[in-house]
Amino acid sequence: MRDIGTVKKMAWRTPDLQNEQGMALLITIMTVALLTAVTLQYHKTTWDKYLASRNYMAGTQLTAIADSGINIALAVLQNDAAASEIDTLNDSWAVLEKEPFRDFFPTGTLKIRIDDLSGRLPINNIVQRTGSSGGQGQVTQAASRENRNIFTRLLLSGAFPMVEDETMAKGIVDAIVDWIDEDDRESDYGAENSYYESLTKPYSCKNKQLDYIEELLLVRGVTPALLFGADKNVGLAEFLTVYATDGKINLNTAAPLLIKSLVEPPIDDNVIQELDEFRKAKENEEQLANVNWYKSISSWPGDITLNESMLIAKSTFFQVTSTGTLDTLSRRMVASVARVSPDEVNLLVRKME
Template sequence: MKSLKNNKAVGHDEQGMALLVTIMTVSLLVAVTIQFHKTTWQQFVVANNFKVETQLGAIADSGVNIALTLLQNDGAENTSDSLVESWATLGQEPVENLFPSGSLQVQIVDLTGLLQINSLVQKKDETTGAAGSSNSESEIRQLFLNLLLSGAFPIEDETEARSILDAVVDWIDADDKESDLGAENSYYQSLAQPYSARNGPIQYIEELLLIKGITPELLFGSGEYKGLADYVTVYGNDGQVNINTAPLAVIKSFDSLISDELLEKFDTYRKSPEHKESLEKPNWYKEVDGWPGDIVLEAKLLTTTSSYFQIIATGTLDSLARRVEVVAERLKENEIKLFGRKME
């Protein structure tokens, strides 16, 4: 009788052990299955993201190529550049029919319409020592000073504006002679984290933040104030501004007597396709209704032909986007040279 009970006990123990082993095995299989599913899903997500990013990159690159072709064709057909031409209106509507999925937005910004920061210091002729450009530094610097004092920026007075202008000049020029209100290496070397002035042309717009007196608020804007970066460029050195495409604040920097009402008429005139032929001449502004005869813009600082353009191409697919920026220089032979490609 005792032996029978022992046998039953042993049987129960074996059944319990088998159940425990079964539960452990099932648990292990479930864990392995979950991990496999998680790994597979992660791989799928990575592969899908790579696919989408590749598509977005291809769409954005297509936009850059479209813009470059447009600029080349425009250069071959026209001798001037204005806001009534096809390259200038390219960004008004997204391009949606070129791709099976996704859309494209392309914008071309004329950088020759901005003030050239590096033209504040004109290149010198190695043989004569004279400025290599016909445009005097004093006239170009006056444009920058007028822009800084326009009220569009967080600048308190003329002294602050002149100190910023002098500091930029000192940053660019090759010597270590400090301007009246400027700053040279002695100042930058005295900082907590010292560095040297470039003593050469500024390479990128953010470099201005290294210069004494230029703050992020001044360069990029804050609240009611505009950003200086919207009105200046590091490309070009001859000091000429395309009157057809320049921001109105840049036009006003030629003469502070130009009223806002006159600027509005000026802008309306240059955006009218019927005036396309007139816009080939830099002095077309004199034809604007009501333009005073005593307001004469400095002719040698004006042009109607552009060389530098910023191309901004954005590819969009579902809720994702890829943005490509590149600067193109259109040479006299109508060839294109690219600078500073950025991808976001």
Template sequence: MNNLFRRFMENYNRRKKFIASDGIKSYLLNTNGYILLIVLIISAFLVSFTSDFFFQTSIYISSLKRARANLECEYTGLSGLEIAKAIIEIDRLGMSTGFLPNLNNNRNIDSYMDIWALDFPEFPILDGTVKISIEDENSKININALISEFAPSTKYYGILQRFFVNMGLPMDIADAIIDWVDPDDSRFPYGAESSGYYQTLSPPYKAKNAPADSIDELLLVKGITPEIYYGLGGGNYGLEKNLVEHNKGDVTLPEEKLEDLNAQPVNGSEDDNEPITAGKEKDRRLDKYLRVYGEWMKYPDESSRININTASYRVLISLTDEISDETVQEIIKKRNLEPFKTVDEISAFTGKGNTVNSLLTVKSHIFKITVTSVNLNGKYKSVYYYDRDNKKILYCSGEY
């Protein structure tokens, strides 16, 4: 041990004297020092390379895991779509009461007492959950039906004007929407066409001059800002009183009641003593009240008509100039107890022979299906517009 220590110290002192006399550069450039320098450079390179390799590898692995989770969510969402389509088909066939009691079983009408209108809880699929909601598009005003093959404007135009006025917004927006969907470059009195307005914007673009393919095209229309479209401001926002979440009645389906459905009324029809509240909806998003799907050339086609059993308060109050808040409240209270079976029944509220009745219906044809699928590592929300009569997806979109 002493010999080893002595040799170490001799070697140390020798190198120390060499460095002191000739410098570190000379030491490194001798044979042994040169090898040491190469080893140090290679070691530094390898450490840097392997660190970057493992960092990039971890990123790729995380991306693959996220992509796999997103793909699983997307396919789970497709399962949710098929379930929603099955629910709509059950309703079409008049088989609702075979699955749940106290539901509307009349194939000729659609209302919030139908199975598709229930607020279904999340249900498990594989390692995640799926939440589906079904919304009646026939409860909304079809902006493509503002025009027809034989008329520059239809009665839906008046309804849309009143809708915007009731929202505290300029009725001129209805003119701009007509100019967006009509086939010509002739400007409505307060509308906008390519040459006079859209081409002057930065960046410039052209008016559609064709039926809208998606309701969010309204974001391109003169007078409709994102704030207005998403219901976050504009008009009489924040000034309206006695707002309600919705006017659907009791459509909840609590998970804890699923085993006790035979004893539970699904809608409020079993309890006449419970007051039914009706009022303007809190949600001011335009896509809750306006739509683009439905036949517009054959005016007034059934698919473009407004379902009186599912129309919102904001749409109902816009039907005529004469209709009052009290009348709309009575319509909603009546349909929540028992849906309208024919359009003629609405005459007691709108007046016999009122031309607006030709724009109304009690049956729905197009539905908006929203599916939200969630697992441990991802979430996917998909939206489908579904034509029940033709069993056809009209439009779909999705986002992670």
């Protein structure tokens, strides 16, 4: 029979044993939790590195695809120049967007679009220019005035709802004139240094020709919505170019809205539609070599004559948009090119978007 002392010792030991078992369980749980956290973090880090590596590889492939598209476009433009003396909407470069290029790449797809910049209004030519400033030749006072009028009518065409009235249109035109011309005199509705340097983040008026269309965002009155479009409205940038082929516009490829703005009063929409259909018809292609082909349209008003000294049938400047796609990823490269001869097509500027 155990004595009372022994029983008391056993009674005191039992709680100690339970505490030790509880501590061991707690340590085990904490260890498992720590290992789980470390494992999850390692998995996340590994997965992130995998995704980064995969995206880098995909990005490299997409860049190569898009760059290939630019080179293909240059070759197409060169071949087209050798095959034809004029440029129309039926040319190989104009329909290149329909080409699928399925067999060119084992993975990924390519889409190429070429737009004729010579079929747009040369915005730098709204300012009179002597000599060969900027390499774009002379612009007479009469030509600069004509370009301003065309630009004003384009702004008031109704395609740009943010341009509410003629006063606002003149404000935009004059502000761009002041941005480009070399003096510091403000036009009637324009803006010079006194305006730009009073802004919260001041900067100087350029007083030089535009190098990029995007520069217009620095000009008073020109908003991103106006320049690039918003809410399904077209953007002004689609009708303008900083390049000029002797300050002339290719009537064969110009946008219908720009053609409508060439004269005052603007030409009726039905006539413009017939004109567009006429120049797209293959059987009329030979007539497009002469800039007065528009007179062949039956509905053309006999009392309206376009200023044919501002029109051309052969283009020099083009914009190439090359888009590479791989699974859900895509990369777009935009380039401006100059076709100076059938043997020479120069890349002027290229950017990734």
